[in-house]
Structures are given as C-alpha cells and as structure tokens.
Amino acid sequence: MEKEVGTFALKKGLAQMFKGGVIMDVVTSEHARIAEQAGAVAVMALERVPADIRVAGGVARMSDPALILEIMDTVTIPVMAKCRIGHFVEAQVLEALGVDYIDESEVLTPADEAHHIDKHLFKVPFVCGCRNLGEALRRIGEGAAMMRTKGEAGTGDVVEAVRHARSVLGDIRRLQTMAQEELMAFAKEIGAPYELVCETRELGRLPVVNFAAGGIATPADAALMMQLGVDGVFVGSGIFKSGDPARRAKAIVEATTHYKEPKIIAEVSRGLGEAMVGIGVTQLAEGERLAVRGW
C-alpha cells in the first residue's frame, strides 16, 4: 500500500475538519483542558495571549517548546503554534515538535519585512492572516492551507475582523461578476496569482478554509462573523481575559454552531460575567496595529 503524506489535500483537509468550530488561544495546559472541555476544535499554544503581548511590548517570538509539548500531551484535539512571519527556522522547529498546524502570525514580531515562509516545503500545514483577497491569495500561493482574516488581535474590538472579512468576501462577490478578460487586470491590481484568482472565481469562495480572527470577544461576535460568511472563528484574548473563561468559551462554541438562531445566541449569552475590557481600535497608534504586518 502506497502512502502519500504531507499533500496539499491533507493540509487543507485538516482545516476542513475545523469548519464551524472555534480555535482558542491557550497559555497553559490548564487553559487547554478548559478549551477542550468547552468544545474547541483546536487550541493555539502560546506563551502570552495577544492582549498581554501588547502590554509586554518588546520582541514576541515562538513559544517555548516545553510549553507547546506540555499542551500537546494534555489534549486530544489538534494543537497549533505560532511562528514569526518569515522565520522558517521557527517553523522547522514547530514541525519537528509535531504540532498539527503552524500559524505564521502577525501577532509575533516579523522576522522578515519582505518575504513570508515558503510553506510548500513543509509537511505540516500553515494558516496565515489576511486583510483582503490579494493578501489571502498570495499566502495560498506560498502554500498556506488555511486562512484567517486578521482583525486586530488583543483588542476585543471586532471592528477590524468585520472590515477584513467584508473586504475578502466582498471582493470574491465582485470577482464573480467580472468578465473573463478582466481577471488578469484584477489579479495585477490586488497583487494575487492569476490562477488562484480564476480558481476563486470559479469556486465562489477562497480555495481553502477561511476563519475570522482578531477581536472576537462574545458569542454574538462569533455569530456575526459566521453570518458574514467565514467558516469558523479564532478567539484569542477574548476567553482567558474574561471573568469566567470556561462558560464564555462554551457559549462561543454554541453560538458558532447556532449562528443563525438569535434565540439560542441570547440563551447562551446570559450571565457570562465580564467580557474582556478591550481597547478600541481607533485608540491604537499606527505603530501598535498588528494587522499591518504581512506583505
């Protein structure tokens, strides 16, 4: 029996298994257990949630392998970990550890200001952030098997997540009204590979699974992103910076499944305690915005 491993279908396929689910940031194995109990489809193992990365300042890097391994040992669901944009050795290390997905993430300090990782070279799949269709298709061209709209991580303000999801999904709708001969000019305008522009038009969606991220803090935020048309959500600081993480995590999972049922969203949103305090995105200085990282 001939076995093929590390194929694009397998990379993309794991993301298809995440659809309709919630991926949660966790910084300890105890958090990971709470996330799994709440019904997370995967966890993102990291040393600090984005809100704390903002507070700490300095250079944010890949997490300690010991922490990642401890979390991998704690839960049965897939474990993701972040590397810096362009830092292919951090990615090699994460692959060697056996993580299930690598997030080449703008939340960490970029290691390369012009290039992302050549993700085709890896057996482990990658998820990358995007603000618009061009950025999404560039990352897929480099081998990303899953996308997430960036939003603005660590703020608890959903406005940028909405902006980026609307941009990607709106451009896909626009693409479908175009004539074939307009596609090359459009590919040039958005800086995307022509073949992927054609494929996206034909599919009427991105060629890989697309989650929302960056600022989702409540069950209603998660359902909002789902109704806008994403395939699932990442919740970073929103859970473990809130008053009752276990209940909030479970409620966000339930609202993501029943995103079209306002009565259920109302029911699960009752008495969740304090949401994360958050920072309005408009109060951030330009240099404090993470979403602008990525080329």
Place this chain on the structure above:
Amino acid sequence: MRIGVLALQGDFAEHQILLRRVGAETSQVRLPAELDGLDGLVIPGGESTTIGKLAVTFGLIEPLRRFAASHPVWGTCAGAIFLSKDSQRDQPLLGVMDITITRNAFGRQVDSFEADLLVPVLTDPERPFHAVFIRAPLIASAGKGVEVISKLSDGHAGQIVAARQGNMLATAFHPELTNDDRFHRYFLSLVKA
C-alpha cells in the same frame, strides 16, 4: 430521498455536495426537530469531542439513537467515533455501533496520509478507492454483527477502516474530501433498501 447531515461542526457542507451529486436532497441537522422526515443521516468529519459535547447540550443524543435504530446512518472519521460504543476516551458517544475505536491511531497531522483501498462492496470493485486519512482513527475491534468492509494492507495489515452493522456505516477516512462518489452511492443504496 432526503438525507440529513449533522451540522454541529465539521465538513458537513462537503458531504452535502456529494450527496446532491448522487441525487439526494440534503438538509442540515443542528436540533432534534430537524431529524423529522429524513430518510438517512450522515455524521461528518470534524472534532469528535466538539460534536459530542454539542449533541449533549442540545438534547440530540437520545433522538439520534432513536433515529439510528430505524434509519441508515453513516459516520466518517469523527462521525465513526461518535457512532461507536467505545473510543477509549472519556467523551460523549452514541454507542450504537458495536465497534471499539482507537483515536488518532496513526499519530498527529504530520502522519496523516492518503492511500488506495480495496472496497469490494462498492460499484466497480476492482478500482481502488483513494482514501484520505486525517488524524484518523482505526476500528480496533468489531463485534459479531459487524461486517468489515475495508482493511488497510501492508504496514497496517488487517486494520479495519470501514465497517457496517445493519443500516449503520462507519469509515475512518473521508470520502467527502474526494471526487469519488461511490461511497455516497453505496450509502444511498442502504437508504433505498
């Protein structure tokens, strides 16, 4: 013919595409009332712990057991785990199929693989079925009433990856991630029977 797809979480939309292609109407099931009027049900791939917890919270466990007692039900990967009586973990299961599952039997994502299987019950049985195994489970053991439909060959000789018990079908892999619709046609033949 109307086939429901359990849509709590996972790749239910991929199943719907193939089911429609082979001539079935489909609908999504997230609440017990949505089982009414269905002729069969598919439980998709996804995270079995997530699907199980949501099924408990929204009161689906007993309605799904009753449905499986009288209608064909097919679980792929997480769906197969959910149908089983034992996953060797502490998680909610329907327990309607007499199979024991080993979860993540091949390892982590870097060990996920594609391979050709021989599946004699499908149409055109000489043609291998190209199967996609993602963090896949294995059927570690099957009870007396269970018919083994496909096994892995060399390397994992004899390990069970597809099984049928009456009107219930379990596959450790994902026919919904391929363009080969023979497994979906086979399931429809169980629904029609």
